[in-house]
Amino acid sequence: MQVTQQPTPPPGAYTPTDRTVPTRSPERASYDKELVHSILDEAYVCHLGFVRDGAPVVLPTLFARVGETLYVHGSTGSRPLRMTGEPDPGLPVCLTVTHVDALILARSAFHHSINYRSVVVHGTAHQVTDPEEKRLALDALVDHVVPGRAADSRPANKKELAATAVIRLDLAEVSAKLRTGGVNDEPEDLALPHWAGVVPLRKGYDTPVGDPALAPGTALPDYLA
Amino acid sequence: MQVTQQPTPPPGAYTPTDRTVPTRSPERASYDKELVHSILDEAYVCHLGFVRDGAPVVLPTLFARVGETLYVHGSTGSRPLRMTGEPDPGLPVCLTVTHVDALILARSAFHHSINYRSVVVHGTAHQVTDPEEKRLALDALVDHVVPGRAADSRPANKKELAATAVIRLDLAEVSAKLRTGGVNDEPEDLALPHWAGVVPLRKGYDTPVGDPALAPGTALPDYLA
Known part of the structure; x- marks a missing residue:
């Protein structure tokens, strides 16, 4: 579904399509692959949308x-995975990731906003059936939560691998959307007495809490320090 | 779409339906209204899913x-709002909110997880056309970001009200899902040398940054201090 007369995207960018060009604030859209990757990699969860009985579902x-591939985790019993079926016709999905970076408090109610970075991926998801690809995908899922962690944990055994389903979604029809910067009040509102500004949201970890049953002498790993 | 032979829910709970009873980890589901409200109220954004040309979209x-009503903000030009149309047939939506509270690092790759709280709302969204309801909804949208803020900002004027569209979605078919607690490793893995535990994620604000053009003497309001 290419947009007609769309200019050729620069190298390192996704090609815009009808459904990845926003109708609202198109100046906030980006198709830059590095930017898209960084937004995806920073997120702990995505919101996966699919259609069931004609109605939308977002989980x-x-x-x-x-x-350029996303792997999505599920159990073999979960609904989107069962819907990929056997033989696998593919499940049309929309996968969205959003970071809220700051609250924008304007003098006017109308110009209140948030600074955010989001990525929306459209495509067709398929079950991963190749055992080697599945194993690599499960490592990637653990490393996505904490980089370096997969190598510092007991790998999945046969029973665990069988109980875990993974679906794949290629990054092809993809866009990012961002709001950055400060307050955009109307010039005639600047003298109003209301405080206005940017309220950044806190990011990152608090102090890790070890499991009470940790083996004696187990230190906090460097990747959490 | 009621589940047959479902017991009557307790007062203060939503009635489970076929699509709000999870197929996976049903013990993590809750229909408690207070819990659902608290999860919704703590979120800065939701992920709104709808169907366009047969395919899912999540924004x-x-x-x-x-x-018991949710108001969702948009411009009059945005796709989901235009789809509610005139006369408004209603737009089937799924509105989902998720908080990631902590990372769960297990000794086994398989038992890695996150502590989260999510709410999923199924229903049909309608445009808000009553001017008074729209004004109240816009106040609620500002107060949702920072409680008490609507009264400390310049209210929307006629032009701004006309440029803003609001859709409403009633809380009827609703469920929460939560993971709390610590690591759930297999007993035979407890002696493994891998660190395991809970990594809480940081929440809340960092120091607010005032707009450079603040009127002289404008103090940081108490609701941000």
């Missing part, structure tokens, strides 16, 4: 990126 | 709760 789900 | 959107 939060763990995911990971490997190059 | 991050500002929203607010007033009692």
